[in-house]
Amino acid sequence: MLTIKLAFRNIVGAGLRTWLNVFVLSFAFVAILWIQGLINGQAKQIMNLMIDTELGGGQFWHKDYEPFDPLTLEESHGPVPAALEDLISSKRATPILITSGAIYPDGRVQSALLKGIDPDQVILDIPADILKKDSPVTIPALIGTRMAKQTKLMLGDYVTIRWRDIHGTFDAADIQIARVMNTNSPAIDMGQIWLPLDRMREMMQAPDEATLIVLEKDIQSVPGGSEEWIYRGLDFLLKDVVEIMKTKTASSSILYALLMAMALLAIFDTQVLSIFRRRKEMGTLMALGMTRGGVIKLFTLEGALHGILALIMGAVYGIPLLYLTAVKGLPLPTDAIDQMGIAMPSVLYPSYSLWLIGGTTFLVFITVTVVSFLPTRKIAKLKPTDALRGKLS
Amino acid sequence: MKNNVLIKTENLVKNYPMGGRKFTALNDINLSFNSGEFTGLVGPSGSGKTTLLNIVGALDNPSEGHAVVIGKDTSQLNHRESAQLRNEHLGFIFQTFNLLSVYNVFENVEFPLLLLGMSAEDRKKDVLQALEWVGLSDKVKSRPAQLSGGECQRVAVARAMVKKPKIVLADEPTANLDAANSYNILDMMVSLNKELNSTFLFATHDEKVIKYLRRVITLTDGKVVQDIEKTPEPNNA
Structure with missing residues (x-):
């Protein structure tokens, strides 16, 4: 609890840098949810449309x-x-x-x-x-x-x-x-x-x-x-659509990776900078009685809190945005429907399952924590006397 | 108040690798410090004052010999035990204050108490008392960047003293202060030394500090060349 409190104080105290990182990460989080929601919704609607007009129940x-x-x-x-x-x-x-x-x-x-x-x-x-x-x-x-x-x-x-x-x-x-x-x-x-x-x-x-x-x-x-x-059966009849959706998911994964990489790079950069700029602070924390493990935990948690704040910030603007698109849908141009060659709804309704939201939240939190932890391993080798002098051993 | 030995060094040696050779920062140091002392390690730069302070503060280990602090041989302590010793019994005051910039005055002073796991109520009481000792009760919400150098060092003193430690280690505490602030801080330390019976151990070459000391240990090239008890001459200016 103490570490969480300290980590929170530290990242809030870091001001603009924190909020920029949090915004970029929250954007990646909302974008992943939105795109994956569109793909899921599209898959669901295509399958339903095919079942309704072409395939029946088998x-x-x-x-x-x-x-x-x-x-x-x-x-x-x-x-x-x-x-x-x-x-x-x-x-x-x-x-x-x-x-x-x-x-x-x-x-x-x-x-x-x-x-x-x-x-x-x-x-x-x-x-x-x-x-x-x-x-x-x-x-x-x-x-x-x-x-x-x-x-x-x-x-x-x-x-x-x-x-x-x-x-x-x-x-x-x-x-x-x-x-x-x-x-x-x-x-x-x-x-x-x-x-x-x-x-x-x-x-x-x-x-x-x-x-x-x-x-x-x-x-x-x-x-x-x-x-x-x-x-x-429908497993057989919908096989091609499932394959198309898998390919779509795979190609959109590249976009997710890019979005996440952008956000994670910002956090990694902040963490690396912190390790170098805040050596004296680490030495002070150790002199005041914090263990090396405690310092590592504090710095890792600071990074991980970016993830939590990003999830909160993402929820603030993401929930209304995602809800609106899920209710209103996104109209598709007729040409686009014809070019697909398969059954396509004229209005696309994204579908956000609990599994998608939970999975994406977990993925964002875990990757942010890992990325936050990696640079802090240097602290394990840090001698308090060197840290107090601003040196990295 | 009964004076007992809080710190004892035996045949203490500290070597640092320097290129292919080794540099001896401390050589055969045998000293003991009682509770309530107001002692300074003096000497020129590179004489080993800070190194000795770091070993006594369990921030560094000796190459040879022992430093026993409050009954614990610092060379035998692991990281966790060293941290616990510092947390429970030692207070540090640094030349550059080393305040945590994102915390305000209250939070900086509160920090050691948080590590001790004290309740919020007790913490608040002790922090306000410590800030009263150093005359900063009106700066509770200020951030270090909003304080003068003298005020920063007073916050550092409050942070070191808030847990009423048995030993306070001060490394060049007046080096970044003007004369008025230096005397102010030193007067405050003398009064806290008397009030709390904490042992103050300074590393300094500042004449203003030396005037206040009751015991002066002179180090040269890592060796104790003089260890004298003296009558302090507090600032009368």
Whole structure:
């Protein structure tokens, strides 16, 4: 307690130098929390968005389905397994049939993914109910804004599509754009046309078939897979996003290291200067009866108190700042969302977990203490008589 | 008051390495000091006064021989025990005052009591008393930078005396003071010596200090060349 009191008196007595160090360190502390909060919030929002619009609570894939290889689509379909029929009929799972085809906007040809979805599905956040207005002659289609921009199609436009059924026969039909949806998930937009599942099955000559089956979120028990249908859990489906976030965290670590290095260098410099400038004071403390260990403890604690003051100062301006960004969010420009290529929220809400705050606080305090202690090791070799003369032995 | 031996040196030698050779700062010093003494080690620069004071103050160890201070052989003490001896029984007064610049007068004087683990109430009482001894009761909140040299040294005296130590070691205490302040400080020390029966041991070559001493030990080239008792001649000016 005595040492803490003395250390506190000393660093407060040091005036401006102390407060400058404390400010730089608190800035590093708040910046680390803010950036890491943004990354965490972004990861959480991306995953939620992907789950809501694309992945559901997991999927069953036809054994030949490989989303990154369009050539597999011709073969990757099969009858919906009996084990999933109950889930599908109770709207806790929804089948999707996918094939590759071509679209002819303004006489040009463009490849497209044709996806059949149940208009009554409630699992994915896709406005599929618009596909209900099915007539025997017109096939309603749902596209995203990116696809609309790419094909220059607008609401109500007719366009010809061509595809091959499961027997290899080419066929073509006109579709009408029933809605252009605005979505933050390019995975359900870019190069894709959503059609009613029943019409799609007719077009493909594949009654009751699907390419994949999306399960509801938070599903309690997942039916067992089969040789034909393989279960893909969220761990598998979100693997790429997790990897992207890891890379992002790693690259932001460089920034943390720079920020911390800047702050720690200031404290290290102060400590080294203290050891050299305050030798006489150390000698006096020893003459007055303080042990060498006590002097080391005092000087280390002085450095470590910079960390504590920085945490307090950081809390004073950091809490309102972080709270404000967490509540209001940070709007992202549309171009930035499209450039990411993955589902991205339009407003980013940082997420600060207790683990993040506690971990960062601990990290700052420990590194400051270590950096404060390193120069004080010189004191262990200090002879009181030399110190009193202002010499460093 | 009964006078007993507080400090005893036996065949004390202190050598310092100097290049490839050794320099002998103290050579075969045999002295003893009783409680209540007002004694000075005098001699020219380099004669070994400060070295002897440092060894007696457990700030340094002898190369040979022993210095027994309040029954403890300083050469046998570890760092912690030396610090404890200084903390409990020794007061130091330095030529350059050595006040802690970020503390005010009260805090500077309070410091040795904090190390002794005294309660806040007792500390306050003792500090105010010590400041009264040195006539600085009105400067409690001042920082060393706001004080004159004489006032700084009075704070240093209060800091040394606040714990009523058995021994006070003063290294050239008047070297940075003018004549008036020097006499003022010395008068104060004489009165505290009488009041508290603390042993005062000076290292000095200042004639003003020497006039006040009751015992003068002259050192030359690390040896005691004279050890005389004398009648002090306090300043009558």
